[in-house]
Amino acid sequence: MSSSNKDKKREKGFPVSRRRFLQVSGGVAAAGLLGAAAKKGVASTPPASEKKLLPVNLPIPETIIKKSVCHQCPGRCGIDVYVTDGKVHRIFGNPDHPIANGKLCPKGYFGAQILYDPDRFKSPMKRTNPKKGRNEDPKFVPITWDEALDTIAKRLKGLRGKGESHRFALCFGRGWGASDVGTIETFGKLYGSPNIPIGHASMCSEGSKRAKRATDGNDSYSAYDYDNANYILSFGAGLLEAFRPLNYVIQKWGKLRDKSPRARITQVDVRKSTTAIAADRSLIIKPGTDGALALAISHVILTEGLWNKKFVGDFKDKTNKFKTGETIDAKQFTEKWVSGLIEWWNAELKDRTPKWAAEVCRVSADDITIAAREFATGGPSIALMERGATTYPNGVYNGMAIHSLNALVGSMFAKGGLMYQMKPPYGPLPANADDYMDDYAKAIGGKGIPRVDMAGTSEWPLAGTMLQEVAKNHLAGKPYKLDTVMFYLTNPIFSAPDCKKWEEALKDIFVIDTSPFPGETAIYADLVVPDHTYLERYQDTPIYPTYGYPTTNLRTPVIPPLYDTKYIGDTIIEIGKRLGGKTGEYFNAIKDSVNVLKHLAKGFEKEPGDNGVKDFKGWEEKGFWAKKPYHWKQIEGEFYEWDGKDYNKKMTQAEVKERLLKTPSGKFEVKSNLLIQHAGYISKKYGITADRVGFPQWVAPKYTGGGDLHLIVPKYAFHAEGRGANLPLSIEQFQPYVGGRKGTYLEMHPKTAMARKINEEDKVKISTSLGSIEAKVRFYEGCQEDVVVLPFEFGHWAMGRWAKGRGSSNSNEIIENVSDPISGLASYNASLCKVEKI
Amino acid sequence: MARMTFVMDARRCIGCQACTVACKAENDVPLGVWRTQIRSKEVGKYPSVRRHFYQWICAQCGNCVEASQNNGVGAVSRRADGIVLVDYEKLTKGRTKKQIDTEIDAAIEACPIGxxxxxxxxGMPEKCTQCAHRVDKGLVPACAQTCLGRARIYGDASDPKSEVSQVLGRNSARPAPPNDCSDPYVFYIELEGSLVDRGALEGFAQVKTSDLNSGKIDQVVNSLGGK
Incomplete structure (x- = not known):
């Protein structure tokens, strides 16, 4: 079957008519519908004797295996892409890659469907219908790249001419590395806009980063030594559903369960999630109370004398004076690597008993005590969290309470504990951006123009980015109205809390979308400059915090781009060139994104990877550069540095402060200097006294929405990044679990449903103060009676033919835009709702 | 003589469905049918809810081989290493549609687990081939290759050194009930018996001629196997 016929058939889609069946039933070859893959085996020729029994006995042309990097989550698994006759037909994990280990999670296999998606944008396009709306056809017409880039450059020059360069914003979601976000950041600096870029971290998992910065000085996610851990205490982390890298974490989960002695896992969650079900023990708590539980665990660890004395320090007379309800004189305690412990105890912990937490969290006090003892004595132990515990208005305090557990048991930088991720030794770029700043760009910083999202201003002093505020602020004209916004791998018009605001805001903004696919943003776009899909582009992807030692992958085009698309890095460089002046000079010197990557790779010359990669060519061939080991280790309360053979070099206090515990005190701060610097702001926001702001503490979360049931919106394992809603293979496996072809399930406890006269499969209206959405009900015994669960990602109104027509169940439409005042993380899980039968 | 065998360790499965997707991608299995799948069942009352997993897959038992011989030309046959495959040429060459359908339907009927x-x-037969095209190259089937928790172990049970043999030696493994599979090559460790009732066995993948003729297949495909 020729490829064009095949494409036609794909576009026709289902259903398959009986006539069609009759037409093809006489044929021998079973033509699959998945991917546009030619029906060929893996590069294998069957032995002659078995040949006639094989289901497929067509001649098998040569298959080339290309190395690249997955794009379905931020995990960055190395992949082997099988290309036969110029067609991608299989994707497997790269067996050499330290994250993938030859395996992939279910999302990894979707690649070919993204590449051959029949709805892809095939060239730059401009809008011809000036009216914007959900149901307005943009009436796109194809244009040339020259026209598209000139249009953008002209707009940007115009804004700069009026001194309004800040009215251009570039919002990005998944940034991968130096060749995309790195280029964008430099562009912002040279062009002169505080809004280039506005990242999406405040809608992702900024809370855990800020909790870590407040306590140990690292504004980062953590890397974990799962191999040597013996106890995992997970606070709402979807280890088997969404934690990154999912592939790696599930592999490690298998290992943890298999070794002797078997590692134990306790899952704290608000429902019986897949992870909670598979864990040894689960503590099902009231949403948003993770911090209270963590504080009570700390209370038990201290009162029972179970803390790691070599890391934390001890009482001078070696007798434990932590007694419930009693304050202690700080002079009696000698601190080692934890700063402010006695003050924390006196101000907060002394009353945070398991009995107290049992009431707040709704679990038994005995279970808390047992979890605390197991955690403190069954080590090495890790306490971990991401969105589950931090997407509440008290997120950072929850996170700090959780992360402090790692300090109390001495897991920081220890074997079987947690650490941070080392960065790859990239070489310098061909030009230094600082040398190309013109007077305008130099002056802009001094003009006091805030970011449009107000991140880093007195409104959100500790937030790095506040993407969810952009639409609201634009509509209010405060601090100013935007003129032009470009989007890269983010779709806040669907994914931001109170996302309908974006539909209003984008009406009078010139919108540039870079997505290769028609999503909701594109419906509002004035200009589309489509990116390559991930299997068509070069891109560096240094890994997320995973295991500590540095690793960076190279995404390579496994086939030439199918359509007239352009890599975002090159789109930015080309716009830069067209801006002229010093910016133009810089981007002419940079040349293109492959040139950027080649310069980055020069850094490997001095430090070849463990797999022998020492230049761009090797990087491309192997798909990654990685160099073991992680360089630092805390052993029994002392820090050591790798000297090339072992952790032999003992570190001074100053070295620890510079490299590992980067707080002002150089210690793990349970009295956070960072928060104390912002005491006025924080005490006002939470209504607590200024002397308390530095401590990890219990602050009751304010729930939004105004209903009687907690609305929890988790991510599931089939949620492929950004495109899962339109991938047939994903939807096919996912949909029966989350609601079938035409709807989405709302998980509900049978009792709760019965009380509302709701039966399984009934259609219901889920309402909050912002409005309502619809879903079908699925009874689930694992739900708390006042908790309902609706996975996000569903209810798309654009996105392609597969995403459409599955009901209006986008949870983001009814979740209020309320954020944690410290991190700025949107409180996605803090909403209450009402559920009624339709 | 090689005896290619799967051992499914239900203790290690968490139901991520990576195997399901890997199989579909590897074998171009169309939407609406499956060659393998993780089926799960929730048991217990809150908060003691547990989930059991069943790695549903063809046991290579040979029931379909017999049915195919008795009702047609025996297009379904067992290889020396135990893998049951369909010879499409033998099935179709010089035969009427009715003859072909009779043979396929007999095989479908004969399968105890759908x-x-x-x-x-x-309209052609669809069944697990244990990725014979990969096995012949010394690779393991796509599902076993990707299984993240190592809950699927594949190999030659007649080789005492193989991982499969060792796992079978260490654990008590049994075929999935019911015991209608005559000569199964797939074994389970700690499979929850109640899960493998008829309902769970007669799954999504059982598409028959009558379905195709009645138009029911449209529903199967459209609903994507959903409830």
Missing amino acids: AFSRNPVT
Whole structure:
């Protein structure tokens, strides 16, 4: 079957008519519908004797295996892409890659469907219908790249001419590395806009980063030594559903369960999630109370004398004076690597008993005590969290309470504990951006123009980015109205809390979308400059915090781009060139994104990877550069540095402060200097006294929405990044679990449903103060009676033919835009709702 | 003589469905039918809810082989290493549609677990081949290759050194009930018996000629196997 016929058939889609069946039933070859893959085996020729029994006995042309990097989550698994006759037909994990280990999670296999998606944008396009709306056809017409880039450059020059360069914003979601976000950041600096870029971290998992910065000085996610851990205490982390890298974490989960002695896992969650079900023990708590539980665990660890004395320090007379309800004189305690412990105890912990937490969290006090003892004595132990515990208005305090557990048991930088991720030794770029700043760009910083999202201003002093505020602020004209916004791998018009605001805001903004696919943003776009899909582009992807030692992958085009698309890095460089002046000079010197990557790779010359990669060519061939080991280790309360053979070099206090515990005190701060610097702001926001702001503490979360049931919106394992809603293979496996072809399930406890006269499969209206959405009900015994669960990602109104027509169940439409005042993380899980039968 | 065998360790499965997707991608299995799947069942009352997993897959038992011989030309046959495959040429060459359908339907009927079905696009038989094209190259099937928790172990049970043999030696493994599979090559460790009732066995993949003729297949495909 020729490829064009095949494409036609794909576009026709289902259903398959009986006539069609009759037409093809006489044929021998079973033509699959998945991917546009030619029906060929893996590069294998069957032995002659078995040949006639094989289901497929067509001649098998040569298959080339290309190395690249997955794009379905931020995990960055190395992949082997099988290309036969110029067609991608299989994707497997790269067996050499330290994250993938030859395996992939279910999302990894979707690649070919993204590449051959029949709805892809095939060239730059401009809008011809000036009216914007959900149901307005943009009436796109194809244009040339020259026209598209000139249009953008002209707009940007115009804004700069009026001194309004800040009215251009570039919002990005998944940034991968130096060749995309790195280029964008430099562009912002040279062009002169505080809004280039506005990242999406405040809608992702900024809370855990800020909790870590407040306590140990690292504004980062953590890397974990799962191999040597013996106890995992997970606070709402979807280890088997969404934690990154999912592939790696599930592999490690298998290992943890298999070794002797078997590692134990306790899952704290608000429902019986897949992870909670598979864990040894689960503590099902009231949403948003993770911090209270963590504080009570700390209370038990201290009162029972179970803390790691070599890391934390001890009482001078070696007798434990932590007694419930009693304050202690700080002079009696000698601190080692934890700063402010006695003050924390006196101000907060002394009353945070398991009995107290049992009431707040709704679990038994005995279970808390047992979890605390197991955690403190069954080590090495890790306490971990991401969105589950931090997407509440008290997120950072929850996170700090959780992360402090790692300090109390001495897991920081220890074997079987947690650490941070080392960065790859990239070489310098061909030009230094600082040398190309013109007077305008130099002056802009001094003009006091805030970011449009107000991140880093007195409104959100500790937030790095506040993407969810952009639409609201634009509509209010405060601090100013935007003129032009470009989007890269983010779709806040669907994914931001109170996302309908974006539909209003984008009406009078010139919108540039870079997505290769028609999503909701594109419906509002004035200009589309489509990116390559991930299997068509070069891109560096240094890994997320995973295991500590540095690793960076190279995404390579496994086939030439199918359509007239352009890599975002090159789109930015080309716009830069067209801006002229010093910016133009810089981007002419940079040349293109492959040139950027080649310069980055020069850094490997001095430090070849463990797999022998020492230049761009090797990087491309192997798909990654990685160099073991992680360089630092805390052993029994002392820090050591790798000297090339072992952790032999003992570190001074100053070295620890510079490299590992980067707080002002150089210690793990349970009295956070960072928060104390912002005491006025924080005490006002939470209504607590200024002397308390530095401590990890219990602050009751304010729930939004105004209903009687907690609305929890988790991510599931089939949620492929950004495109899962339109991938047939994903939807096919996912949909029966989350609601079938035409709807989405709302998980509900049978009792709760019965009380509302709701039966399984009934259609219901889920309402909050912002409005309502619809879903079908699925009874689930694992739900708390006042908790309902609706996975996000569903209810798309654009996105392609597969995403459409599955009901209006986008949870983001009814979740209020309320954020944690410290991190700025949107409180996605803090909403209450009402559920009624339709 | 090689005896290619799967051992499914239900203790290690968490139901991520990576195997399901890997199989579909590897074998171009159309939407609406499956060659393998993780089926799960929730048991217990809150908060003691547990989930059991069943790695549903063709047991290579040979029931369909017999049915195919008795009702046609024996297009379904067992290889020396135990893998049951369909010879499409033998099935179709010089035969009427009715003859072909009779043979396929007999095989579908003979399968106790619904693992022999029809490809809704071509109307041809659809069953697990244990990725014979990969096995012949010394690779393991796509599902076992990707299994993250190592809950699927594949190999030659007649080789005492193989991982499969060792796992079988260490654990008590049994075929999935019911015991209608005559000569199964797939074994389970700690499979929850109640899960593998008829309902769970007669799964999504069982597409029959009558379905194709009645138009029911449209529903199967459209609903994507959903409830």
